[in-house]
Protein backbone atom coordinates (compact mmCIF):
# COMPACT_ATOMS: atom_id res chain seq x y z
CA UNK A 1 0.00 0.00 0.00
CA UNK A 2 1.10 3.55 -0.72
CA UNK A 3 2.22 5.40 2.41
CA UNK A 4 0.48 8.71 3.00
CA UNK A 5 0.34 11.49 5.58
CA UNK A 6 -2.88 13.52 5.60
CA UNK A 7 -2.49 17.19 6.52
CA UNK A 8 -5.94 18.61 7.19
CA UNK A 9 -8.35 21.11 8.78
CA UNK A 10 -11.54 19.01 9.16
CA UNK A 11 -13.94 20.35 7.81
CA UNK A 12 -16.79 18.16 6.50
CA UNK A 13 -15.06 17.57 3.16
CA UNK A 14 -11.74 16.88 4.89
CA UNK A 15 -13.54 14.34 7.07
CA UNK A 16 -14.96 12.56 4.03
CA UNK A 17 -11.47 12.50 2.51
CA UNK A 18 -9.99 10.98 5.68
CA UNK A 19 -12.77 8.35 5.75
CA UNK A 20 -12.10 7.51 2.10
CA UNK A 21 -8.42 6.96 2.86
CA UNK A 22 -9.10 4.88 5.97
CA UNK A 23 -11.59 2.80 3.96
CA UNK A 24 -8.85 1.85 1.49
CA UNK A 25 -6.29 -0.15 3.52
CA UNK A 26 -5.26 -2.27 0.51
CA UNK A 27 -4.24 0.82 -1.45
CA UNK A 28 -3.31 3.36 1.23
CA UNK A 29 -1.33 3.11 4.44
CA UNK A 30 -2.22 6.20 6.50
CA UNK A 31 0.93 6.80 8.56
CA UNK A 32 -0.58 9.72 10.42
CA UNK A 33 -2.95 12.66 10.31
CA UNK A 34 -1.70 16.18 11.03
CA UNK A 35 -4.09 19.01 11.87
CA UNK A 36 -3.52 22.58 10.72
CA UNK A 37 -5.36 25.82 11.43
CA UNK A 38 -7.79 26.66 8.63
CA UNK A 39 -11.53 26.06 8.52
CA UNK A 40 -11.53 26.61 12.30
CA UNK A 41 -8.76 26.92 14.89
CA UNK A 42 -6.07 24.28 15.35
CA UNK A 43 -7.40 22.72 18.56
CA UNK A 44 -10.89 22.21 17.13
CA UNK A 45 -9.56 20.83 13.83
CA UNK A 46 -7.35 18.38 15.74
CA UNK A 47 -10.29 17.26 17.88
CA UNK A 48 -12.37 16.74 14.75
CA UNK A 49 -9.62 14.54 13.26
CA UNK A 50 -9.70 12.37 16.41
CA UNK A 51 -13.47 11.99 16.07
CA UNK A 52 -13.08 10.82 12.48
CA UNK A 53 -10.46 8.14 13.13
CA UNK A 54 -12.70 6.79 15.89
CA UNK A 55 -15.74 6.85 13.61
CA UNK A 56 -13.74 4.82 11.09
CA UNK A 57 -12.79 2.30 13.77
CA UNK A 58 -9.10 3.16 13.32
CA UNK A 59 -8.07 4.70 16.68
CA UNK A 60 -4.49 3.42 16.18
CA UNK A 61 -3.86 5.97 13.42
CA UNK A 62 -1.83 8.71 15.14
CA UNK A 63 -3.19 12.27 15.06
CA UNK A 64 -0.89 15.27 15.55
CA UNK A 65 -1.38 19.00 15.94
CA UNK A 66 0.68 21.20 13.66
CA UNK A 67 0.79 24.98 13.26
CA UNK A 68 -1.79 27.24 14.89
CA UNK A 69 -1.48 30.05 12.37
CA UNK A 70 -0.12 30.80 8.87
CA UNK A 71 3.60 31.51 8.30
CA UNK A 72 3.26 35.28 8.25
CA UNK A 73 -0.43 36.20 8.12
CA UNK A 74 -3.23 36.44 10.62
CA UNK A 75 -5.43 33.31 10.58
CA UNK A 76 -8.66 33.56 8.60
CA UNK A 77 -11.25 30.85 9.33
CA UNK A 78 -14.47 29.67 7.64
CA UNK A 79 -17.11 29.07 10.32
CA UNK A 80 -19.57 30.64 7.91
CA UNK A 81 -19.09 27.58 5.68
CA UNK A 82 -18.39 24.72 8.10
CA UNK A 83 -20.25 25.81 11.26
CA UNK A 84 -18.83 26.72 14.69
CA UNK A 85 -17.30 23.27 15.23
CA UNK A 86 -15.87 23.08 11.71
CA UNK A 87 -17.72 19.78 11.45
CA UNK A 88 -21.36 20.72 11.94
CA UNK A 89 -23.93 18.24 10.63
CA UNK A 90 -23.31 14.79 12.12
CA UNK A 91 -23.61 14.20 15.85
CA UNK A 92 -20.27 12.55 16.63
CA UNK A 93 -19.24 11.54 20.17
CA UNK A 94 -16.37 13.31 21.96
CA UNK A 95 -13.09 11.54 21.17
CA UNK A 96 -11.79 9.02 23.70
CA UNK A 97 -8.30 8.94 22.17
CA UNK A 98 -5.67 11.66 22.57
CA UNK A 99 -3.40 13.62 20.27
CA UNK A 100 0.23 12.54 19.98
CA UNK A 101 2.69 14.69 21.94
CA UNK A 102 5.03 15.27 18.99
CA UNK A 103 4.50 18.42 16.91
CA UNK A 104 2.90 17.61 13.56
CA UNK A 105 5.66 19.31 11.56
CA UNK A 106 8.30 17.15 13.26
CA UNK A 107 6.22 14.05 12.58
CA UNK A 108 6.20 14.93 8.87
CA UNK A 109 9.97 15.50 8.84
CA UNK A 110 10.87 12.41 10.87
CA UNK A 111 8.59 10.16 8.82
CA UNK A 112 9.93 11.30 5.45
CA UNK A 113 13.51 10.86 6.71
CA UNK A 114 12.82 7.43 8.22
CA UNK A 115 10.92 5.87 5.31
CA UNK A 116 12.74 4.88 2.10
CA UNK A 117 13.26 7.76 -0.34
CA UNK A 118 10.30 8.41 -2.65
CA UNK A 119 7.78 6.37 -0.70
CA UNK A 120 5.81 8.93 1.36
CA UNK A 121 3.03 10.96 -0.27
CA UNK A 122 1.72 14.09 1.43
CA UNK A 123 -2.01 14.74 1.06
CA UNK A 124 -2.77 18.38 1.84
CA UNK A 125 -6.41 19.26 2.49
CA UNK A 126 -6.02 22.64 4.18
CA UNK A 127 -3.71 25.65 4.18
CA UNK A 128 -0.15 24.50 3.41
CA UNK A 129 1.42 25.88 6.61
CA UNK A 130 2.63 22.58 8.10
CA UNK A 131 4.10 21.29 4.87
CA UNK A 132 5.90 24.58 4.20
CA UNK A 133 7.24 24.62 7.76
CA UNK A 134 8.56 21.07 7.32
CA UNK A 135 10.27 22.09 4.06
CA UNK A 136 11.78 25.19 5.69
CA UNK A 137 12.95 23.35 8.80
CA UNK A 138 14.27 20.33 6.90
CA UNK A 139 15.02 21.11 3.23
CA UNK A 140 16.56 17.63 2.88
CA UNK A 141 13.08 16.08 2.86
CA UNK A 142 12.01 17.70 -0.46
CA UNK A 143 13.74 15.21 -2.79
CA UNK A 144 12.55 12.32 -0.60
CA UNK A 145 8.82 13.10 -1.01
CA UNK A 146 7.00 10.79 -3.45
CA UNK A 147 4.33 13.36 -4.29
CA UNK A 148 2.42 16.24 -2.75
CA UNK A 149 -1.25 16.06 -3.69
CA UNK A 150 -3.15 19.13 -2.57
CA UNK A 151 -6.60 20.63 -2.75
CA UNK A 152 -6.29 24.32 -3.51
CA UNK A 153 -6.41 27.06 -6.06
CA UNK A 154 -8.38 27.50 -9.23
CA UNK A 155 -7.87 28.26 -12.88
CA UNK A 156 -11.05 29.00 -14.82
CA UNK A 157 -13.24 28.84 -11.70
CA UNK A 158 -11.08 31.50 -10.02
CA UNK A 159 -12.07 32.06 -6.35
CA UNK A 160 -14.41 31.01 -3.55
CA UNK A 161 -13.13 33.15 -0.63
CA UNK A 162 -12.27 36.18 -2.77
CA UNK A 163 -13.00 36.66 -6.48
CA UNK A 164 -9.36 35.72 -7.15
CA UNK A 165 -8.49 33.05 -4.62
CA UNK A 166 -9.47 29.68 -3.24
CA UNK A 167 -9.60 29.39 0.58
CA UNK A 168 -6.64 27.05 1.30
CA UNK A 169 -4.19 29.07 -0.76
CA UNK A 170 -5.65 32.41 0.36
CA UNK A 171 -5.18 31.64 4.05
CA UNK A 172 -1.43 31.00 3.71
CA UNK A 173 -0.13 32.10 0.32
CA UNK A 174 3.50 32.19 1.49
CA UNK A 175 3.23 28.55 2.52
CA UNK A 176 1.75 27.65 -0.86
CA UNK A 177 4.59 29.51 -2.59
CA UNK A 178 7.14 27.56 -0.54
CA UNK A 179 5.52 24.27 -1.50
CA UNK A 180 5.33 25.19 -5.19
CA UNK A 181 9.06 26.00 -5.19
CA UNK A 182 10.07 22.80 -3.36
CA UNK A 183 10.90 20.72 -6.42
CA UNK A 184 8.78 17.82 -5.13
CA UNK A 185 6.27 16.32 -7.61
CA UNK A 186 2.95 18.13 -7.05
CA UNK A 187 -0.62 17.41 -8.13
CA UNK A 188 -3.24 20.11 -7.56
CA UNK A 189 -6.98 19.58 -7.25
CA UNK A 190 -8.34 23.08 -7.84
CA UNK A 191 -11.92 24.35 -7.72
CA UNK A 192 -12.15 23.61 -11.46
CA UNK A 193 -12.46 19.90 -10.69
CA UNK A 194 -13.99 20.02 -7.19
CA UNK A 195 -16.85 22.17 -8.51
CA UNK A 196 -17.74 19.32 -10.87
CA UNK A 197 -18.23 16.88 -7.97
CA UNK A 198 -21.71 17.96 -6.95
CA UNK A 199 -23.37 16.24 -3.99
CA UNK A 200 -26.88 15.92 -5.38
CA UNK A 201 -29.65 14.58 -3.09
CA UNK A 202 -29.49 11.15 -4.82
CA UNK A 203 -25.74 10.90 -4.34
CA UNK A 204 -26.05 11.89 -0.68
CA UNK A 205 -28.83 9.35 -0.14
CA UNK A 206 -26.57 6.58 -1.50
CA UNK A 207 -24.30 6.92 1.56
CA UNK A 208 -27.09 5.85 3.92
CA UNK A 209 -28.12 2.72 2.03
CA UNK A 210 -25.39 0.52 3.61
CA UNK A 211 -26.81 1.37 7.08
CA UNK A 212 -23.38 1.99 8.68
CA UNK A 213 -22.50 4.83 11.06
CA UNK A 214 -19.83 6.25 8.74
CA UNK A 215 -22.27 6.42 5.82
CA UNK A 216 -24.84 8.22 7.98
CA UNK A 217 -22.17 10.68 9.12
CA UNK A 218 -21.05 11.35 5.53
CA UNK A 219 -24.66 11.99 4.49
CA UNK A 220 -25.06 14.42 7.40
CA UNK A 221 -21.82 16.20 6.52
CA UNK A 222 -22.69 16.58 2.84
CA UNK A 223 -26.21 17.61 3.82
CA UNK A 224 -24.76 20.37 5.98
CA UNK A 225 -22.55 21.60 3.12
CA UNK A 226 -25.61 21.79 0.89
CA UNK A 227 -27.30 24.32 3.16
CA UNK A 228 -24.64 26.88 2.44
CA UNK A 229 -23.46 26.01 -1.03
CA UNK A 230 -26.81 25.56 -2.78
CA UNK A 231 -27.66 29.17 -2.02
CA UNK A 232 -24.20 30.38 -2.98
CA UNK A 233 -23.87 28.63 -6.33
CA UNK A 234 -27.42 27.74 -7.33
CA UNK A 235 -26.29 24.29 -8.49
CA UNK A 236 -28.14 20.97 -7.98
CA UNK A 237 -25.65 19.98 -5.26
CA UNK A 238 -22.71 21.35 -3.29
CA UNK A 239 -19.14 20.92 -4.53
CA UNK A 240 -17.03 18.30 -2.76
CA UNK A 241 -13.39 19.37 -2.52
CA UNK A 242 -10.91 17.42 -0.40
CA UNK A 243 -11.91 13.81 -1.24
CA UNK A 244 -10.63 14.51 -4.77
CA UNK A 245 -7.08 14.34 -3.34
CA UNK A 246 -7.59 10.79 -2.05
CA UNK A 247 -9.57 9.73 -5.12
CA UNK A 248 -6.58 10.79 -7.26
CA UNK A 249 -4.44 8.23 -5.43
CA UNK A 250 -7.06 5.49 -5.71
CA UNK A 251 -8.29 6.08 -9.27
CA UNK A 252 -6.27 8.66 -11.22
CA UNK A 253 -8.13 7.70 -14.40
CA UNK A 254 -11.13 9.64 -13.04
CA UNK A 255 -9.23 12.91 -13.57
CA UNK A 256 -7.69 14.93 -16.38
CA UNK A 257 -5.10 17.66 -16.18
CA UNK A 258 -1.66 18.70 -17.30
CA UNK A 259 1.79 19.44 -16.02
CA UNK A 260 2.38 23.18 -16.07
CA UNK A 261 3.88 26.06 -14.14
CA UNK A 262 1.87 27.25 -11.14
CA UNK A 263 2.90 30.34 -9.18
CA UNK A 264 1.21 31.92 -6.15
CA UNK A 265 0.39 35.61 -5.85
CA UNK A 266 1.62 36.91 -2.48
CA UNK A 267 2.20 40.63 -3.04
CA UNK A 268 -1.15 41.99 -4.21
CA UNK A 269 -3.99 42.53 -1.73
CA UNK A 270 -6.59 42.28 -4.50
CA UNK A 271 -5.44 38.93 -5.86
CA UNK A 272 -3.73 37.50 -2.73
CA UNK A 273 -3.46 33.72 -2.97
CA UNK A 274 -4.35 33.48 -6.65
CA UNK A 275 -2.92 30.39 -8.36
CA UNK A 276 -1.44 31.61 -11.62
CA UNK A 277 -1.37 28.45 -13.72
CA UNK A 278 0.38 28.54 -17.10
CA UNK A 279 -2.04 25.99 -18.53
CA UNK A 280 -1.26 26.93 -22.13
CA UNK A 281 2.53 27.00 -21.63
CA UNK A 282 2.89 30.64 -22.66
CA UNK A 283 6.02 31.03 -20.49
CA UNK A 284 9.14 28.90 -20.09
CA UNK A 285 8.80 28.83 -16.30
CA UNK A 286 9.39 25.37 -14.80
CA UNK A 287 6.48 22.91 -14.99
CA UNK A 288 6.14 22.32 -11.28
CA UNK A 289 2.64 20.86 -10.88
CA UNK A 290 0.03 18.70 -12.52
CA UNK A 291 -3.01 20.94 -12.53
CA UNK A 292 -6.24 18.92 -12.72
CA UNK A 293 -9.00 20.49 -14.71
CA UNK A 294 -11.85 17.99 -14.84
CA UNK A 295 -13.11 14.71 -13.46
CA UNK A 296 -15.82 12.08 -13.92
CA UNK A 297 -18.25 12.85 -11.10
CA UNK A 298 -20.28 9.62 -11.48
CA UNK A 299 -17.14 7.51 -11.12
CA UNK A 300 -15.99 9.67 -8.21
CA UNK A 301 -19.24 9.29 -6.24
CA UNK A 302 -19.45 5.56 -7.06
CA UNK A 303 -15.95 5.06 -5.63
CA UNK A 304 -16.80 7.11 -2.57
CA UNK A 305 -20.08 5.28 -1.88
CA UNK A 306 -18.47 1.85 -2.26
CA UNK A 307 -15.55 2.69 0.03
CA UNK A 308 -17.59 4.42 2.74
CA UNK A 309 -19.97 1.44 2.83
CA UNK A 310 -17.02 -0.75 3.88
CA UNK A 311 -16.44 1.24 7.10
CA UNK A 312 -18.06 0.58 10.51
Ligand code: BDR
Pocket residue numbers: 011012013014039078081125126151160166167168241242
Ligand atom coordinates in the same frame (compact mmCIF):
# COMPACT_ATOMS: atom_id res chain seq x y z
C1 BDR B 1 -11.22 24.17 0.73
O1 BDR B 1 -11.46 25.09 1.80
C2 BDR B 1 -11.99 24.42 2.90
O2 BDR B 1 -13.03 25.15 3.44
C3 BDR B 1 -12.40 23.04 2.43
O3 BDR B 1 -12.21 22.10 3.46
C4 BDR B 1 -11.45 22.78 1.29
O4 BDR B 1 -10.23 22.24 1.72
C5 BDR B 1 -12.09 24.54 -0.45
O5 BDR B 1 -11.81 25.82 -0.89
Ligand code: CA
Pocket residue numbers: 008009010011013014039125126242
Ligand atom coordinates in the same frame (compact mmCIF):
# COMPACT_ATOMS: atom_id res chain seq x y z
CA1 CA C 1 -9.97 21.38 3.95
